[in-house]
Amino acid sequence: MTEDNSIRGLWLISLMEEAQAGDIKPAGHHEALLERSSKSKEAHTEDLMRRELREIMQSVDLEEVTSSDIRQRLEEKVGFVVKPYKDFIDREMLVIMGQLDKPSKIFDYLYLGTEWNASNWDELKGNRVGYILNITKEVDNFYPNEFVYKKIWVSDEATTELLIHWQKTFKFIKKAKYDIFHCCIY
Incomplete structure (x- = not known):
């Protein structure tokens, strides 16, 4: 394991992407390689489209293109009709x-972000984050030795009752604000 936290963050994101794609298997190394080599053509096609799509979306102004434009660019890059996908x-x-x-x-001391923001080491350090309030049971605390976390274990659903956690979250945010402005902890 590396001491470079930005690399560790990329590694975690990479693992999450592979898990979403179904690439991480509990089998032994040899069995996993055999299983991967027998992936269906469909899975390989989706992997290719996923990689190319990411590259396209990182290279365009997303405010200026439509999803149809992106699909057309993808089709040009992969060289086949993507309509079935x-x-x-x-x-x-x-x-x-x-x-x-x-x-x-939100304020100088408060950001609202996604799971991807919480896993991006460079972004966290660039924004001088020191405290992370994690309100979901679906997302882990990515850097428990580097940041102060408060974890509220609730489902990420519209019907989840959040108000019952108000006092705990308010105290945590208030402490983070105090430490940032009075103790200079980043």
Whole structure:
């Protein structure tokens, strides 16, 4: 394991992407290699589209293009008709957009971000984050030895009751604000 936290963060993101794609298997190394080599053509096609789609979306101004424009560019890059994969591509575009989103600055001491923001070491350090309030049971604390975390174990659903956690979260944010402005902990 490396001491470079930015590399560790990329490694975690890479593992999450592989897990989403179904590439991580509990089998032994040799069995995993055999299983991977027998992946269906469909899975290889989706992997190719996922990689190319990410590259396209990182190279364009997402405010200036439509999903149709992106699908057309993807088709040009992969060299085959992607219409049968429209639903897959649309889902992947949403995932990639979530990963590309920057956190929203609420106050000088408070940002609102996604799982992808919470796993991006460079972004966290660049924004001088010292405390992370993690309100979901689906997302781990990525750097428990580097940041002060408060974990509220709730489902990430619209019907989840958050108000019952108000006092705990308010105290945590208040302490983070105090430490940032009075103790200079980053």
